[in-house]
Amino acid sequence: MAKHKKTPQRLDPKRARQLIAKIEKVCSGTITTRMKVCGKPECRCATDPDARHGPYYEWTRREGKRLLHSVVSAAEANDLQTAIANYRKVQQLMKEWEAHSVELIRSTHPQSPRRNHH
Ligand SMILES: [Zn+2]
Numbered sequence: 001m002a003k004h005k006k007t008p009q010r011l012d013p014k015r016a017r018q019l020i021a022k023i024e025k026v027c028s029g030t031i032t033t034r035m036k037v038c039g040k041p042e043c044r045c046a047t048d049p050d051a052r053h054g055p056y057y058e059w060t061r062r063e064g065k066r067l068l069h070s071v072v073s074a075a076e077a078n079d080l081q082t083a084i085a086n087y088r089k090v091q092q093l094m095k096e097w098e099a100h101s102v103e104l105i106r107s108t109h110p111q112s113p114r115r116n117h118h
Contacts, residue, residue, distance in 0.1 A: 013100040016093040026090055027083035029061025031072075 035052035037045045044051035057077035059070050072080065 016097045023086045025083040026087040032058050
């Protein structure tokens with residue numbers, strides 16, 4: 001078996017910005033799938049867990065202080081999954097960009113007084 005070695009690589013900030021610029025959609029939240037029982041006593045789902053209906057896709061997200069749940073189609077869930085992954089990618093890229101910016105700013109102003117952390 002081939003081993004994948006992931007060395008922590010510092011991103012070029014230009015590349016981080018380019019990658020962010022390419023992203024079309026970002027969404028927050030999570031997608032969960034559920035199987036449901038319809039409630040009809042004659043239906044197979046009443047006795048067989050494998051015969052439950054679905055999957056149904058639910059998108060859970062925060063809007064301000066409220067937690068919102070919505071049932072979405074499989075196609076929409078798929079689209080949302082991509083956008084959610086993009087959101088996380090942008091957050092990661094922003095962190096890299098920020099770290100690089102701090103280094104850059106500090107090296108540009110080597111003489112500024114440093115405040116100690118307490
Ligand atoms: Zn059923």
